Amino acid sequence: MSTMVLPSVRWLNALAAASVVGLLLLAILYLQNSLGLPPCPLCVFQRIAFMAVGVVFLVAALHGPGRKGVRVYGGLALLAALVGAGIALRHLWLQWFPPAAVASCGPGLQFMLDNYALSEALNAVFRGTGDCSNQHWTFLGISIPGWSLVWFVIYAVYAGILLWQGGFQRRSGR
Numbered sequence: 001m002s003t004m005v006l007p008s009v010r011w012l013n014a015l016a017a018a019s020v021v022g023l024l025l026l027a028i029l030y031l032q033n034s035l036g037l038p039p040c041p042l043c044v045f046q047r048i049a050f051m052a053v054g055v056v057f058l059v060a061a062l063h064g065p066g067r068k069g070v071r072v073y074g075g076l077a078l079l080a081a082l083v084g085a086g087i088a089l090r091h092l093w094l095q096w097f098p099p100a101a102v103a104s105c106g107p108g109l110q111f112m113l114d115n116y117a118l119s120e121a122l123n124a125v126f127r128g129t130g131d132c133s134n135q136h137w138t139f140l141g142i143s144i145p146g147w148s149l150v151w152f153v154i155y156a157v158y159a160g161i162l163l164w165q166g167g168f169q170r171r172s173g174r
Helices: 009-034 041-063 067-096 109-115 118-127 144-165
Strands: none
Touching: 009 041, 009 067, 009 144, 041 067, 041 144, 067 144
16 A cells, blocks of 8 residues: 655745746846836735745745644735735726726836835825736736735635635555
8 A cells, every 4th residue: 555645834835935036036037127117006006915925934934833733834825825816806906997097107116115105105006006007917818916816815715715724645555
């Protein structure tokens, strides 16, 4: 009889953190620097959510906690992934409408943060601008926030497994 060998939760967390780094590098090095696509305010907040997910998985990988700790890290990663998914869904909703139907392009995020109260800047970001409704790049017919949503869902499912099961149990192949 053979036994099924699963990678440790520690290695899976390291892999998840590495995948977040890869996604951020893709966004910054390829989309932003090579293609010249500056991130809109909602893209910036999605990047921050990815960073939060990545940091939680990285700390969990370095810490290597017990079952209860795995659940805590799973809960934190799930929260960050759900926030990111919510931002991506809002971005997709804005892209559903033609740019002319959304408010005209507003100021950039840095300008808003420098000149408005934080609550006003956040309200303006989530209300959306014409810039957020543009689809500048697609892959397999899916826009950037669509791919962000896919990855946030993947991270949320993995984090949910960690939260509810406290990791993966090794089972023999009987």
